[in-house]
Amino acid sequence: MSALGMYASDGNDWYGTYGVIVGKNGSDDFLKFWDRKPPMQHDWADQNGVDTDTQNVFFKxxxxxxxxxIIGNDEADFWAKHKAFFNHLSQPGTRRIYVNELSRSFYCYYDSCTDFSRLTRIKTDEGNRVACKYTLKFIEPAPSFFTQFAFLTDKDGNYLVTQTGNKLIVS
Known part of the structure; x- marks a missing residue:
């Protein structure tokens, strides 16, 4: 199975553009339920227990x-992809991360890199691939509740793509 088209953010395919492969179970956290915010409460001095607003439910x-x-064909390709991916993720605002396996997009922003290890040496013999492994932490500030998106196709059912080969998504 090709990594091409599996993950994208803001229309940029992670593998095709940045050489990014997502690890096994990479979409698991997208499926987790949101934590509920505590309801509004008031502890009246002249009543038993607490008065709790259970009519309004909000999530964290x-x-x-x-x-x-991130996999590069050589050292220069690795550094170019590494820099481009970080610059893309660290832009202001949220990124629309599309997860093909879930057929859904999620609006998140990059928070941190919580784990890192090199899979190869950075300085390698000419022609050898360079790869590093990361765990990236994103924040979904507002629950999306699995908003579905549609892809644009032509009359024959072929996806309409940008000049760089990314599928066009209508949100």
Missing amino acids: AKDISIPIA
Whole structure:
């Protein structure tokens, strides 16, 4: 199975553009339920227990960890992809992360890199691939409740793509 088209953010395919492969179970955190915010309460001095508002339910932001690897064809390609991916993720605002396996997009922002290890040496013999493994933490500030998106196709059912080969998504 190709990694191409499995994950994208803001229309940029993670593998095709940045050489990013998402690890096994990489979409698990997207499926976790959101933690509920505590309801409003008031402890009246002249009543037993507490008065709790159970009519309004709100949820906390969700932490999402994604295990990835960045793979470059050589040292220069690795550094170019590493820099481009970090610059993309660290832009202001949220990124629309599309997860093909779930057929859903999630609006998140990059928070931190919680784990890192090199899979190969950075300085390698010419022609050898360079790879590093990371665990990236994203924050989904507002629950999306699995908003579905549609892809644009032509009359023959072929996906409409950008000049860089990314599928066009209508949200």
